[in-house]
Amino acid sequence: MAEIIIAGFGGQGVLVLGQMITYSGMIEDKAVSWFPSYGPEQRGGTCNCSVVIAEDEIGSPLVTVPTTAIVMNAPSFDRFEPKVGKGGLLIYNSSLIDKKSERDDIRVIAVPANQIADELGNARVANMVLLGTLLEATNVVKTESVEKALKNVLSERHHDLIPLNMQALERGRAYQ
Amino acid sequence: MAKILMKGNEALSEAAIRAGLKAFYGYPITPQNEVPAYMAEHLPLRGGVYLQAESEVSAINMVYGAAGAGVRVMTSSSSPGISLKQEGISYIAAAQLPCVIVNVVRNGPGLGGIQPAQGDYFQAVKGGGHGDYRLIVLAPGNVQEMADLTTLGFDLADKWRNPVMILSDGILGQMMEPVVFSEDGAVSEVDKPWATNGAAGRERNIVNSLDIIPDKAEKNMLRLLEKYDQIKAEEVRWQEHNTEDADVILVGYGTSARVARSAMELARKEGLKVGLFRPITLWPFPEQRLAELAKAGRSFLAVEMSAGQMIEDVRLAVNGVSPVHLSNRLGGMVPTPEDVLEKVREILEGRVS
Numbered sequence: 001m002a003e004i005i006i007a008g009f010g011g012q013g014v015l016v017l018g019q020m021i022t023y024s025g026m027i028e029d030k031a032v033s034w035f036p037s038y039g040p041e042q043r044g045g046t047c048n049c050s051v052v053i054a055e056d057e058i059g060s061p062l063v064t065v066p067t068t069a070i071v072m073n074a075p076s077f078d079r080f081e082p083k084v085g086k087g088g089l090l091i092y093n094s095s096l097i098d099k100k101s102e103r104d105d106i107r108v109i110a111v112p113a114n115q116i117a118d119e120l121g122n123a124r125v126a127n128m129v130l131l132g133t134l135l136e137a138t139n140v141v142k143t144e145s146v147e148k149a150l151k152n153v154l155s156e157r158h159h160d161l162i163p164l165n166m167q168a169l170e171r172g173r174a175y176q
Numbered sequence: 177m178a179k180i181l182m183k184g185n186e187a188l189s190e191a192a193i194r195a196g197l198k199a200f201y202g203y204p205i206t207p208q209n210e211v212p213a214y215m216a217e218h219l220p221l222r223g224g225v226y227l228q229a230e231s232e233v234s235a236i237n238m239v240y241g242a243a244g245a246g247v248r249v250m251t252s253s254s255s256p257g258i259s260l261k262q263e264g265i266s267y268i269a270a271a272q273l274p275c276v277i278v279n280v281v282r283n284g285p286g287l288g289g290i291q292p293a294q295g296d297y298f299q300a301v302k303g304g305g306h307g308d309y310r311l312i313v314l315a316p317g318n319v320q321e322m323a324d325l326t327t328l329g330f331d332l333a334d335k336w337r338n339p340v341m342i343l344s345d346g347i348l349g350q351m352m353e354p355v356v357f358s359e360d361g362a363v364s365e366v367d368k369p370w371a372t373n374g375a376a377g378r379e380r381n382i383v384n385s386l387d388i389i390p391d392k393a394e395k396n397m398l399r400l401l402e403k404y405d406q407i408k409a410e411e412v413r414w415q416e417h418n419t420e421d422a423d424v425i426l427v428g429y430g431t432s433a434r435v436a437r438s439a440m441e442l443a444r445k446e447g448l449k450v451g452l453f454r455p456i457t458l459w460p461f462p463e464q465r466l467a468e469l470a471k472a473g474r475s476f477l478a479v480e481m482s483a484g485q486m487i488e489d490v491r492l493a494v495n496g497v498s499p500v501h502l503s504n505r506l507g508g509m510v511p512t513p514e515d516v517l518e519k520v521r522e523i524l525e526g527r528v529s
Contacts, residue, residue, distance in 0.1 A: 019352065023181055026354045034181075035351040038207060038290070059438030061351050061431075064512045 001055070002140045003063040005080055007048035008072025008093070013127035016153075017070070018049035020131065023153055024145035025053040033061040046075050053140055068138065070130050072113070074099065091133050093126065109133055111175040117168060125168035132172025143169070179354035184322040184344065185210035187355045188278065191323035193218055195330040196363035198247035199225045201238040203257060206290040207346040208280035211252040232257045236264030236277075243273035244383040246371025248330055252278035254346075255296050256287055258304075265339060266305030270385035272400070274333030276326065277311075278342045280349040283508035291508025292346030292431060297485035300343045301459040308397060310404050312340045312411065313458040315429035319353035325456070334366045336407055343458060345481065347431040347510065412464070413456035418444065419469055422451030424520050427466070427490050428479035429455050432511065436479040439516035450520055458486070463493035470497035475523050479516055480504045501528055 004021065008014045018034050025032035036049045050063035065085040071077045072093045081101055084090050088106045092099075095114035111133050113126040135143055146169065150162050182190070189211050192200075200215040212228065219226040229235035235251050242249040253261065258279045268275060279300065283293035298304075300313045312332050314325040322344060329340040372381045387393035418440065419425055426436040433454040443450035453469065453476075455462050470476070476498055478487035484502045491500050503519040505511045522528045 019181070022352060026179055026181055032181075033351055033353050035347060038346070038350050040290075057437070058353075058434070059441060060435040060510075060513055061347060061353075062435075062510050062512075064514065 007076035132169035269309035438513035
């Protein structure tokens with residue numbers, strides 16, 4: 001069972017990234033759930049979501065001890081880095097987070113996601129870069145499923161963005 | 177039948193429209209806003225009326241009117257908004273009209289906050305409004321059930337001429353899970369010869385909740401109670417897992433039942449004999465089955481996102497045969513499986529009174 005927390009600023013694509021993983025899991029016929037933090041958040045505020053991918057019926061949809069945390073800004077790093085379960089994975093956006101994890105019981109991968117997204121010409125694909133890192137580091141869902149999910153989640157008029165998203169994903173794979 | 181990834185609030189709305197919903201009246205409040213948003217977008221295109229009322233009081237009285245006219249009708253709100261609707265709900269129950277009322281519960285009392293909670297249990301199952309009446313109260317445990325129990329809710333409302341409440345919470349409303357809708361498009365509506373929908377060619381029907389002559393009012397009450405007894409006999413629903421050999425049975429509904437399920441799985445991995453009992457109908461409460469499960473040497477642990485409300489019904493059912501404990505969080509905090517497991521250990525090690 002994968003219990004994932006994705007966290008960052010509103011507007012970084014945190015919730016969409018969670019939905020992409022959830023949708024991909026559903027395509028693979030796994031049990032999936034997605035739950036967003038829904039406090040009085042706004043663009044620029046912090047937000048996070050819990051994603052659970054399992055073989056059987058899912059219990060609590062609220063992740064408290066993540067097997068993986070993907071954090072996109074510094075406040076989220078401070079909040080979730082200590083919560084990752086032993087043997088778990090922390091992927092963080094080193095473009096915006098100038099910190100190092102002191103933990104030796106988890107795997108930590110730093111990815112300059114914003115820098116890579118800028119190189120690709122679209123700052124909004126930083127989340128997909130991190131998804132690429134996740135897909136390479138774990139087998140939570142398959143890349144083909146993500147491609148299918150993109151076709152379903154993006155409205156038809158945005159389908160021209162799929163190659164860019166897949167490119168971002170490939171760039172993220174290099175960081176392990 | 178394709179799976180669709182949907183929020184609970186959206187799945188519930190889609191199910192209502194598929195069940196032949198003809199009218200939705202509501203007023204905005206978090207965390208149920210996806211319901212009116214979905215209705216506003218879809219219901220008018222699919223043969224129904226969507227109307228944002230000027231207040232919750234107005235919305236429930238519009239429901240009263242539409243239900244009296246015999247159409248499938250629904251309203252939705254969250255805790256403080258549901259409090260405002262209580263007078264109308266009492267009138268609808270007294271007039272024996274079918275409708276579905278959705279409460280996506282947030283933390284209270286008062287204006288409280290917008291986070292998930294279960295503090296409206298008493299209000300939903302013990303009354304809420306004035307007088308001796310009952311709602312049929314259904315508690316979904318996942319997004320699929322947000323849809324399925326809404327469909328069932330309309331059927332039960334019509335079958336028993338009684339308002340049905342879907343008692344959900346902020347997590348179930350906001351979370352996304354896959355949901356499958358039946359493709360057959362069948363709507364199981366019943367004849368409503370009592371409806372005030374035009375009296376041409378027949379005696380006029382009267383829908384009313386005024387009952388001013390005591391001996392007549394008492395007879396009407398007794399008829400109502402007889403109906404409630406029949407509902408209790410026929411409509412109790414629940415689910416149980418691993419209860420047969422359990423030393424501790426966790427009891428929870430909605431989101432708490434999901435946390436309890438995770439706690440049960442953690443406990444079983446440690447070799448602790450823990451089971452789960454999940455009421456699906458909160459009224460009628462599955463008291464008979466709980467009574468059967470009660471025995472010496474077995475404990476119950478109510479898991480709630482309230483100060484301990486459902487636990488009273490568990491205690492009534494168990495009737496002193498087994499001890500009943502509480503594991504809860506308040507204020508919009510959600511219990512963790514680890515919290516529940518710790519309480520289980522305390523019970524098994526005799527560290528609780």
